Amino acid sequence: MMLFLSHQSEPIRVLVTGAAGQIAYTLLYRIAKGDVFGKDQPIILILLDIPPMLPVLDGVVMELQDCALPLLREIIPTDKIEVGFKDIDAAILVGSMPRKEGMEKKDLLKANVAIFKTQGAALDKYAKKTVQVVVVGNPANTNCLIALKFAPSIPKENFSCLTRLDHNRACSQVAMHCGVSSDKVKNVIIWGNHYSTQYPDVHHAIVNTHGCELGAYKAVKNDAWLHGDFILTVQQRGAAVIKARKLSSAMSAANAVCDHIKDIWFGTKEGEFISMGVYAAGNSYGIPEDLIYSFPVQIKNKRWKVVDGMSTNDFSRAKMNATAAELMEERDAALDFLT
Numbered sequence: 225m226m227l228f229l230s231h232q233s234e235p236i237r238v239l240v241t242g243a244a245g246q247i248a249y250t251l252l253y254r255i256a257k258g259d260v261f262g263k264d265q266p267i268i269l270i271l272l273d274i275p276p277m278l279p280v281l282d283g284v285v286m287e288l289q290d291c292a293l294p295l296l297r298e299i300i301p302t303d304k305i306e307v308g309f310k311d312i313d314a315a316i317l318v319g320s321m322p323r324k325e326g327m328e329k330k331d332l333l334k335a336n337v338a339i340f341k342t343q344g345a346a347l348d349k350y351a352k353k354t355v356q357v358v359v360v361g362n363p364a365n366t367n368c369l370i371a372l373k374f375a376p377s378i379p380k381e382n383f384s385c386l387t388r389l390d391h392n393r394a395c396s397q398v399a400m401h402c403g404v405s406s407d408k409v410k411n412v413i414i415w416g417n418h419y420s421t422q423y424p425d426v427h428h429a430i431v432n433t434h435g436c437e438l439g440a441y442k443a444v445k446n447d448a449w450l451h452g453d454f455i456l457t458v459q460q461r462g463a464a465v466i467k468a469r470k471l472s473s474a475m476s477a478a479n480a481v482c483d484h485i486k487d488i489w490f491g492t493k494e495g496e497f498i499s500m501g502v503y504a505a506g507n508s509y510g511i512p513e514d515l516i517y518s519f520p521v522q523i524k525n526k527r528w529k530v531v532d533g534m535s536t537n538d539f540s541r542a543k544m545n546a547t548a549a550e551l552m553e554e555r556d557a558a559l560d561f562l563t
């Protein structure tokens with residue numbers, strides 16, 4: 225009889241906070257079925273939420289079990305930080321209050337920033353030092369900065385925040401405008417904050433139309449739109465979804481988290497870059513250092529590198545600086561709240 229040996233690796237421990245919430249509802253399934261860490265990577269899923277949500281978590285656990293997913297080796301629902309953060313390989317920090325209609329993300333700062341102080345300290349104390357930390361909960365950049373500051377034993381390079389949703393929104397808008405599928409658009413950039421001052425920039429983007437690669441400005445043939453409504457649409461998309469759904473984006477947010485982490489785990493495609501909020505130290509764009517700022521990055525062996533030296537005109541510089549100024553304000557307000 226032929227014996228087939230399995231070469232599957234050891235399970236990795238993946239923490240998702242806010243596991244009873246709406247983003248997690250889509251995200252957990254995608255992770256457990258192998259869309260993020262690979263089709264051969266067994267997973268132990270740790271689901272952290274607050275005590276009142278434990279009954280809901282029980283339902284999420286039942287549903288994950290009922291998916292009968294072969295990679296999912298164990299599910300650990302908990303409201304205890306020391307259980308949630310123990311020996312984890314990846315921390316996906318979603319848990320926090322979402323913005324409601326009419327609310328600005330700044331309003332969330334006070335409500336959410338303390339969560340990320342506590343969870344930063346928990347990462348420091350309980351997680352593996354190689355843990356990859358992705359912050360999704362808003363205001364994502366500043367929450368990520370706070371988590372990083374309270375986890376001094378973990379390299380700053382292991383922290384990132386989600387601006388991939390904005391990146392995907394920008395790709396999709398350009399693709400729709402050019403009448404091509406979204407995979408035909410690459411190298412858009414989201415600069416700065418995951419907030420309405422973010423700057424979606426397509427000066428270096430490429431669109432493949434009918435087999436021919438063109439710069440986005442040539443492909444779109446409408447500079448006024450690219451400088452106006454395109455930017456506004458991407459900046460305001462989160463608010464538009466909230467207005468329509470009365471709930472903040474969840475399916476597209478979960479999808480963006482999957483894209484973000486998959487690129488950390490497996491690297492970005494040759495010749496392409498994606499957008500990610502990372503620690504700004506040492507960047508070549510003059511962005512103040514002590515911020516989590518979204519840059520174009522390339523990733524190899526789980527290490528990101530900001531794509532340096534891309535030309536920026538006055539229009540771009542003004543927008544890059546405005547979003548940096550907002551992040552400095554957010555950071556200072558967050559540190560004030562915490563003291």
Ligand SMILES: NC(=O)c1ccc[n+]([C@@H]2O[C@H](COP(=O)([O-])OP(=O)(O)OC[C@H]3O[C@@H](n4cnc5c(N)ncnc54)[C@H](O)[C@@H]3O)[C@@H](O)[C@H]2O)c1
Nearest residue numbers: 242244245246247273319320321322323361362386389477
């Ligand atoms: N960066 C992005 O692109 C992006 C996109 C969409 C949403 N978001 C943000 O993601 C967050 C979650 O959104 P959602 O729609 O899933 O919200 P939700 O309200 O459906 O779920 C949030 C969950 O977090 C839990 N939670 C609260 N405090 C917690 C804590 N201290 N520890 C663990 N869990 C905790 C809540 O109990 C709830 O179950 C919000 O802050 C939202 O604004 C970010």
Ligand SMILES: O=C(O)C[C@H](O)C(=O)O
Nearest residue numbers: 323362461462463472473
């Ligand atoms: O905008 C929000 O508050 C939700 C989320 O960050 C989004 O971009 O959809």
